[in-house]
Amino acid sequence: MKFVLATNNPKKLTEMAAILGGLNVEVVSPKDLGIHIEVEETGTTFAENAMLKAKAICEAANLPAIADDSGLCVDALNGGPGVYSARYGGEGLDDKGRYLLLLNSMRGQTTRAAHFACAIACAFPDGKTLTAEGRCDGTIAFAPMGEGGFGYDPVFFLPEYRKTFGQLTAEEKETVSHRGRALREFVQKLETFLKQEPSNTI
Numbered sequence: 001m002k003f004v005l006a007t008n009n010p011k012k013l014t015e016m017a018a019i020l021g022g023l024n025v026e027v028v029s030p031k032d033l034g035i036h037i038e039v040e041e042t043g044t045t046f047a048e049n050a051m052l053k054a055k056a057i058c059e060a061a062n063l064p065a066i067a068d069d070s071g072l073c074v075d076a077l078n079g080g081p082g083v084y085s086a087r088y089g090g091e092g093l094d095d096k097g098r099y100l101l102l103l104n105s106m107r108g109q110t111t112r113a114a115h116f117a118c119a120i121a122c123a124f125p126d127g128k129t130l131t132a133e134g135r136c137d138g139t140i141a142f143a144p145m146g147e148g149g150f151g152y153d154p155v156f157f158l159p160e161y162r163k164t165f166g167q168l169t170a171e172e173k174e175t176v177s178h179r180g181r182a183l184r185e186f187v188q189k190l191e192t193f194l195k196q197e198p199s200n201t202i
């Protein structure tokens with residue numbers, strides 16, 4: 001059985017494929033199928049945006065599609081950048097530019113609590129859908145640390161590990177991360193779904 005992972009972010013693809021690997025399903029990227037569509041993230045929640053992406057790629061590929069939408073929610077910024085995490089600071093910034101801007105916005109803030117949130121949506125060609133969500137709580141570091149991961153990883157600090165996401169190994173990150181948690185919940189739901197309705201997907 002083949003699923004399309006509705007992302008072209010290679011780091012996300014690796015993280016998602018690692019967890020889905022246990023399911024005995026084949027996963028491909030939109031690029032592998034020659035699909036190059038940019039889905040506009042017009043939703044106001046992670047769940048809405050994940051479903052928009054899953055449905056668009058499912059329709060284009062005529063295969064079940066799994067999408068994630070995720071972001072960093074900072075208490076002192078009223079939950080921002082949230083669904084705007086990838087666009088924080090505007091088009092001109094790269095990952096480093098965005099996390100430096102975040103550190104700047106947090107100057108003088110004593111409340112540094114934050115969480116990563118992830119929504120997974122899966123859309124099937126017959127119109128059925130599955131969803132799952134995960135969250136990881138931490139704080140915003142005072143300076144970037146670590147080279148691993150992507151996005152805001154170097155500035156997201158996990159008190160229980162005394163490390164940022166950027167300092168964790170890929171396996172450690174998968175165990176605690178919002179995406180790891182959401183994907184594990186999703187895998188369980190998908191297993192149950194496929195047992196109940198094996199004819200739905202193929």
Ligand code: IMP
Binds near residue numbers: 071072151179
């Ligand atoms: P989207 O889900 O592709 O819309 O992008 C979410 C944005 O949130 C990414 O571009 C990253 O900046 C950030 N983000 C999501 N998950 C992670 C993560 O695991 N580590 C670091 N940053 C993340």
